[in-house]
Structure formats: C-alpha cells, structure tokens
Amino acid sequence: MKRTNAQWLDSLRSDGLAQEEALTDLRATIVNGLPYALSKWLSPADPLFEAFIEEVTQETVMRVLDRLDSFEGRSQFTTWVYKIAVRVALTELRRRRWKDVSLDEMLESDEGGAAQSVMTDPASSPESLVERSDLVAHIQRVMQEELTPKQLQAMMAVGMKGVPLEEVARRMEMNRNALYKLLHDGRVRLKQRLEKEGLPMGELMTTFEAR
Amino acid sequence: MRLLDALKKLFTPKRSPSLSVPPQMLPAMMRQIEMTQAVEYSCEDVHRLLDQFTEAVMRGEDAAALMPLIQRHLEMCPDCREEFEALLRILKAPLTS
Numbered sequence: 209m210k211r212t213n214a215q216w217l218d219s220l221r222s223d224g225l226a227q228e229e230a231l232t233d234l235r236a237t238i239v240n241g242l243p244y245a246l247s248k249w250l251s252p253a254d255p256l257f258e259a260f261i262e263e264v265t266q267e268t269v270m271r272v273l274d275r276l277d278s279f280e281g282r283s284q285f286t287t288w289v290y291k292i293a294v295r296v297a298l299t300e301l302r303r304r305r306w307k308d309v310s311l312d313e314m315l316e317s318d319e320g321g322a323a324q325s326v327m328t329d330p331a332s333s334p335e336s337l338v339e340r341s342d343l344v345a346h347i348q349r350v351m352q353e354e355l356t357p358k359q360l361q362a363m364m365a366v367g368m369k370g371v372p373l374e375e376v377a378r379r380m381e382m383n384r385n386a387l388y389k390l391l392h393d394g395r396v397r398l399k400q401r402l403e404k405e406g407l408p409m410g411e412l413m414t415t416f417e418a419r
Numbered sequence: 420m421r422l423l424d425a426l427k428k429l430f431t432p433k434r435s436p437s438l439s440v441p442p443q444m445l446p447a448m449m450r451q452i453e454m455t456q457a458v459e460y461s462c463e464d465v466h467r468l469l470d471q472f473t474e475a476v477m478r479g480e481d482a483a484a485l486m487p488l489i490q491r492h493l494e495m496c497p498d499c500r501e502e503f504e505a506l507l508r509i510l511k512a513p514l515t516s
C-alpha cells in the first residue's frame with residue numbers, strides 16, 4: 209500500500225490494526241531496500257545475509273518509532289527511513305569488519321612502493337628529489353608541532369588504511385561527530401601554519417605531484 | 420638551569436615523538452588540507468539532511484550547489500560518503516512501493 213508522509217505518521221502513531229498494517233509495510237519497505245544499500249558490502253548469497261537484514265530491520269523500526277517526532281517532512285518518509293536503516297547497517301558492518309584490529313595496528317605503516325614514489329621518483333632530477341625530501345621532512349615536523357597526539361593518531365588511522373571514522377572513534381572512546389571535529393580542527397591548524405610559512409597548498413601539491 | 424629545564428618540561432605540551440606521518444600519506448593529506456574550510460558540517464549535520472540531499476540528486480537538481488556544505492563534507496568524510504552512496508542505491512533501485 210502506497211502511503212503519503214502524513215498517512216505513514218498517522219498510521220504509525222495510531223494503535224490497533226492500522227498501526228499493525230503500517231508496521232508490516234514499514235518492515236517490508238526496509239527489507240526490500242536494504243539489499244541494494246548493502247550490495248557493495250554483503251552478498252545475498254552470504255549465509256549471514258538474511259539474519260543481518262532481519263537484525264537491521266528490527267533496529268531500524270525501533271529507531272523510526274522512537275524518532276517519529278523528528279521527521280520534518282522535507283523528504284519522502286521512506287527515504288528518511290532508509291537513511292536510518294543505512295546508518296544502522298553500515299555501523300554494524302564496519303564494527304564487524306574491523307573488530308579484531310587494534311588502534312596500534314591501524315597505525316602500522318604499510319611498506320611498499322608508494323613511499324618510494326614520493327621520496328625517490330626515478331624520473332625526478334636530483335635537485336627536485338632533495339627539494340621534495342626536505343619538504344616531506346618539514347611537513348612531518350609541522351604535523352608533530354601543530355597536532356595533538358590524538359589528532360595525529362586519528363589522521364593516520366583514517367588516512368593510512370582507510371579505517372572508517374566510526375571505528376577509529378570507537379577505539380578513541382569518542383563518537384564519530386567528535387572525531388570529525390577533532391580532525392577538522394587539526395586540518396585547520398595545519399592549513400593556517402603552512403600558509404603562514406608562505407607554503408600555499410597549491411604549490412605543495414605541485415611539488416608532490418611533479419614528475 | 421635545572422629549574423628552568425624542569426619548568427619547560429612541565430609546561431611543554433606532550434607530543435607523540437614516535438608517530439610520524441609516512442611520506443606516502445602526505446599527498447592525500449595535503450589534498451584534504453587544501454580542501455579544508457574554516458566552517459564545515461559535522462557528520463550529524465549531514466545525516467540530518469542526507470535524505471533531502473539524496474532526493475535532490477535523484478531529481479537531477481544540482482544538489483552540490485544547493486547544499487555546498489553537505490557536498491564538501493561528503494568529499495572529506497568517507498563514512499558519510501558511503502552512507503550517501505548506499506542511500507542513493509536504494510533510491511535508484513526498481514522498488515515497487
């Protein structure tokens with residue numbers, strides 16, 4: 209049954225049969241939509257798929273009922289519901305994917321050719337290699353001076369291995385919002401410092417990207 | 420001099436000498452720093468408006484121009500970007516209801 213936003217709200221706030229029907233439709237809406245959201249994460253062939261969809265659907269229904277008053281009607285009700293379902297699902301998938309990885313492991317550097325390409329690109333002239341090497345050392349020093357240990361840890365964990373903010377935040381005993389702010393404050397400080405030193409970001413990028 | 424050293428040690432903020440950003444991370448970090456704005460939306464700000472933003476994208480509107488702070492956050496925050504992409508996949512899906 210297709211409902212307008214007002215009909216969804218009225219039915220879910222009512223009791224008896226109207227609410228039951230709305231809850232059934234709400235569950236079906238979530239169950240039908242979730243596989244598309246998770247297509248990059250979890251295959252329907254995965255033995256855990258059905259149980260996971262069920263778990264996320266239950267949690268989403270509870271959150272939707274709990275937050276009905278916060279729905280402002282500026283989108284389709286179902287889009288608002290899907291937004292909540294996506295947050296529930298991805299939060300849980302991230303937690304599962306990274307559950308055995310400590311913060312220290314997130315900070316371990318991957319050895320490989322990428323470092324070489326920044327420091328010792330064979331196509332570069334000796335002068336530009338020296339210049340780039342000096343620049344790398346300088347930026348590393350600026351980061352040490354401007355960032356708090358927490359900011360440095362968070363920036364490295366997120367940047368090094370693509371660890372979700374959510375998982376870094378969990379290990380640092382803060383929420384994702386607070387972690388984003390911590391990272392933003394750090395980026396602002398670094399930008400101000402580099403600009404103050406007369407090192408405009410555009411030029412720095414050119415130096416790194418020069419071949 | 421010892422007193423001066425002790426005071427310096429006491430009042431100098433503790434840094435983490437062992438952590439040093441590996442060179443291979445610097446280009447990506449520099450790009451992020453370059454894109455940094457003084458005012459940015461938080462993850463919760465973006466979550467609050469993500470349904471409206473995604474619907475605007477679906478309608479073919481220039482959502483990035485209409486809601487630039489959301490667009491900018493999505494470029495900086497991988498978690499929110501994943502959630503936007505997942506929501507967009509649902510809205511693009513051939514769902515019946």
